Amino acid sequence: MCSLCGVIGGNEHWTDAVARPGVFTRNVERIDRRRERARRVSAANRALAAFGMSLSDWQGASFVLATRTGKSEVIEDLGHLWPAAERLSGRLCDPLDPVLIARMEEGRDD
Amino acid sequence: MTDIPAFTPVHLLTGFLGSGKTTLLKRLLTDPALSDTAVLINEFGEVGLDHHLVERIDDTMVLLQSGCVCCTVRGELADALRELHSKRERGLVPPFARxxxxSTGLADPFPVLSTLKSDPVLRHHFRVGSVVTTVDAVNGQLQLDTYMESNRQAAIADRIVITKTDLCDVAPDTLITRLRQLNPDAICHIATPHGPDAETLFADGAVHRSAQLQSASGFYCDAPAALQTADGAVHRSAISSFVIVVDEQIDWTGFGVWLTMxxxxxxxRVLRVKGILNLSGEERPVAVHGVQHLVHPPVHMDAWPFNERASRIVFIVDGLDANLLKRSFNAFALAGKVEAHPQPEAAAQARNAQSP
Structure with a gap:
């Protein structure tokens, strides 16, 4: 994400760059690429669930962020996730919120 | 002829008003090591003076005059760099390698770095080099007490140069301690008429970095135990730094979700994030490096610096609760937890996902 103007610019997001199978490939290793995207979706959903939202892969190209009432938005990468999540849910997504932390910790230990 | 690097490093020299930026620059520019350097000078005042003081007016010296680099001339900075690049390509200016x-004494250094990363032309030709901050031994303490910009400049620096120690009767030990608390991983130098030299301040070759146990992202992490700071009493400003050290493996995706959030x-308020991560499924350490909203692409390092596979992340924050942040990090980013407990919502999404 362009950190000055929000979205326009289309940088590769920093979270995209890690040497795991399926991260850099575009044309080969389709399964690995899908698996990597599924992992991202699942990691994001761990946090998004607290706000009543969920993320899904869209055609292996983008992600769709949706609320339980069906409002949805297409996002490109994790850099766009949280501004969109705050917009759709009308809530602040604060990782330092003690209630959210407690919820995530609970998810860890059961 | 100088070899033009694929990505020309852009170094930022910052420091509070009157802290000796121009003096340092003037001395550095006499160093033959910096002969292939283009210089951009930004001044806040109506009339630009600094470029006269530096005494090197040529085609690779550009004066950004219309205000402070951090707010008004972001566009002008990008234009000036693009212009320099274009002239270099056409052979109109001597080829410069850095x-x-x-910047002005009041500038928040972050937007400059951000400009480099976000401008569609610049980010393919330039990269962020070192941030060097000058701190005045005489007035530095007072400036740190009074001006937020001064704290930010110190907190964001890769290297700090303490100036005017010859005007000060006592050794700047308390100032250095203070700076260490603000920015534990910056290297502090004391300015003398002959040092530190340009090589020390601006070199960032691979050899230099590995010799310094420093990653390509500029991370410098020894003795994290000494970096723990007291809260409140010691710090008059809200800026504090702390280190998260974890032995457990970190899930990259969980970490990404957490840090973007x-x-x-x-x-x-997160002035700096720098860390070496022990990622699950990854043999080598990965260095991350962020300044405020801007995170550099992670860098794979060749080896662990201390034969100890523990993740270390240094945070320099402005008014955030360190303990809460550590708890939050543990809850979001540790690997075993992320994979073991997918949320039910994640599974439910599978039926919505369409295959191409």
Whole structure:
């Protein structure tokens, strides 16, 4: 994400760059690429669930962020996730919120 | 002829008003090592003076005059760099291998770095080099007490140069201690008429970095135990730094979700994130390096610096609760937890996902 103007610019997001199978490939290793995207979706959903939202892969190209009432938005990468999540849910997504932390910790230990 | 690097490093020289930026720059520019350097000087005043003081007016010296680099001339900075690049390509200016920007004393250095990363032309030709901050031994303490910009400049620096020690009767030990608390991983130098030299301040070759146990992202992490700071009493400003050390493996995706979430909400208060991560499924350490909303692409390092596979992340924050941040990090980013407990919502999404 362009950190000055929000979205326009289309940088590769920093979270995209890690040497795991399926991260850099575009044309080969389709399964690995899908698996990597599924992992991202699942990691994001761990946090998004607290706000009543969920993320899904869209055609292996983008992600769709949706609320339980069906409002949805297409996002490109994790850099766009949280501004969109705050917009759709009308809530602040604060990782330092003690209630959210407690919820995530609970998810860890059961 | 100088070899033009694929990505020309852009170094930023910052420091509070009157802290000796121009003096340092003037001395550095006499160093033959910096002969192939383009210099951008930014001044806040109506009349630009600094470029006369530096005494090197040529085609690779550009004066950004219309205000402070951090707010008004972001576009002008991008234009000036693009212009320099274009002239270099056409052979109109001597080929330069690095750029030094001297910012105004009041500038928040972050937007300059951000400009480099986000401008569609610049980001393919330039990269962020070192941030060098000058701190005045005489007035530095007072400036740190009084001006937020001064704290930010110190907190964001890769290297700090303490100036005017010859005007000060006592050794600047308390100032250095203070700076260490603000920015534990910056290297402090004391300015003398002959040092530190340009090589020390601006070199960032691979050899230099590995010799310094420093990653390509500029991370410098020894003795994290000494970096723990007291709260409140010691710090008169709200800026504090702390280290998270974890032995457990970190899930990259969980970490990414967490850090993007943190930076989205608190980016202007997270002055710096630097770390070496022990990622699950990854043999080598990965270095991350972020300044406010801007995170550099992670870098794979060749080896662990201390034969100890523990993740270390240094945070320099402005008014955020360190303990809460550590708890939050543990809850979001540790590997075993992320994979063991997918949320039910994640599974439910599978039926919505369409295959191409």
């Amino acid at each position: 750029v030094i920007i001297e 943190l930076l989205n909400r608190h980016g202007d």
